[in-house]
Amino acid sequence: MIRGVTRRPLLGLLIPAAVAVLFIALPLIGLLLHVDWSNLPSQLVSTDVLTALRLSLECSIIAVAVSLIIGVPLAYLLARTGLPGRRVIRGLVTLPLVLPPVVGGIALQTALGRTTPIGTVLDHFGIVLPFSTAGAAIAEAFVGFPFLVITVEAGLRQRDDHFEEMAATLGARPWRRFWQVTMPLAAPSIAAGAALCWARALGEFGATITFAGSFPGTTETLPIAAYTSFEGSGQIGMAITLSLLLLAISVLVLVVLRDRWLGALR
């Protein structure tokens, strides 16, 4: 039986593998051990936490909406057309995935800050992005939207286009084919991409605090609130509560994505 050979565990691999599992699990266990469970309910419904949660949801949903509006068309063009410079564009769009977020924040600052040419024009219309919720949402979209573009593009690529061809031979106009054939077929990958983009936006810290600053109710999202309670005011208990909340949301995203949507990535 050849299968039996590969099933026998190699002890030499088992040990580093166990270390790998502990490496991820131990910090999470540490976090859970330090949660003040008796005060947790009252902390979770405190104004500080609810304000940060509401703001985080607001910013991350705006970030996903922006990413959908500009990301899906880009993914479609990258996957289905002979767009010139496709590879360069794809590389550019995926750059925020590997770019340190704080660099993204500094870059946004130099492009859209209040005294930059664009910032000056926006200022005329009364729009100031730094220190505003819109600025925080833009920073989150900047780091989150590559997840959407990559996922949707992969989804569109792996499906061949014979349904679109069929619709064309039946006389459907291009826009009708796009909305009634391509988009419904891409729906699972769009949903998966949006969920990944949302999770990344929700956890975004570096670009947001660098570009948009930190103020409760305006730009202090959950991760920033966790950081400022830990580093700024020394309220470690509050930092742990906020971390637990973010951990719970992350686990929820994974569970929801596990079977229903991650299939689109395979």
Next chain:
Amino acid sequence: MKIRTRTLLVFGTTAIALAGCGSSPSSGPSASPDPLSGSITVFAASSLTSAFNTAEKGLEVDHPGFTAQYSYGSSQALVTQVINGAPADVIATANTSTMQQLVAKGLVNTPEALCKNKLEIIVAPGNPKGIKTLADLANPSLSVVLAQPGVPVGDYATKALAAAHITVTPKSLQLDDALLVEQVESGNADAALVFVTDVVTAGGKVTGVPIPDAQNVIGTYEIAVLKASTHAAAAQAFVTDAVSGDVQTQLLADGFLKAS
């Protein structure tokens, strides 16, 4: 100025040498070695960056074999790190209440007063918005940034504004004074409340608007040796020098006030 630095340094080193003799009788009759040797790690409030970096060069020249690694940040952040076991030898905070957390936990020896500092308003070079007083900061059309509560410069600002019955709605709460200066420098913020010394070290990139002493808050910086220090003798020598030697000269040059 140069001569004065030298003189102070002589006093400083003499003091250290005497302190060294007094504190270590067990070292026997042989001449005690320069206690300021080896490598120590100093955690310091970010407003001390310029003073400590400059003084450090002098210390390294005068005490061959001595080096110091500095970690600058918000005092509260540094205190949190020390509580969590960060391996530092000396900590200098920008107020007494952050240091008090370490004293309460028994993590430091008795702190010594290092210097004093007070607030100043910073604005863009040339003060284009014509900000003259603390009360001007209440203008809602201005973009004002302050420091997080708990951060010393933020607490000083809160005290000063409360005493003057002025309500300021900041656009952002930054984690330390260096980040406040940066926001005004970049033009994102019109004004911020920082230490008078931040204005000195920022050079011409911002303009300072002084706050009269009656409205100002004057706070004390403290410095202490960590009980967990593995280089206690060198750490104590550094603290002694900081409160009475070469470092003091640099602190005064940067705009700090004498501790007493």
